[in-house]
Amino acid sequence: MIDKQRVCLITAEKLREIATRQGVVPFDKGDLRKSHVVQPIGSSGARVGTNMPYARAVHDGRPALVIRPKKAKALFFPGLKHPVKAVHQKARAGKPWLRQSIGILAREGLSFLVPYVGPDVADQLARALSKHNLKVTKP
DSSP: OOOHHHHHHHHHHHHHHHHTSTTTSOOSSSHHHHTEEEEEETTTEEEEEEOOTTHHHHHHEEOOEEEOOSSSSSBOOTTOSSOBSOEEEOOEEOOOHHHHHHHHHHHHOSGGGHHHHOHHHHHHHHHHHHTTOOOOOOO
């Protein structure tokens, strides 16, 4: 019998590995790249994600926004010539590296699962993936 939880966790770990590759995950200092984790869900599922507070804004994009001080009269950021009352930031397009990782997994195939489920089951899973039966969901 196939352990569904184990197969899900192995697949999620492979997605995590793909998502954190150079050129896939947006890279600044590496904090986002290092923050990816795999978590079990129930008895037969798994989740790949990150706990960085800004990850969703990077992945999905965000609208323009204005940053104002909460308590002080002005803001000061390194690089500004003087304190300011507000900072206006432009809207940012998303960089959906996690969704892209699923496409990369589909192209690379599921041969990494063969030692755990055998070649026949790995082929069946690959066919299901090619029909887009694997979904990316928001928690």
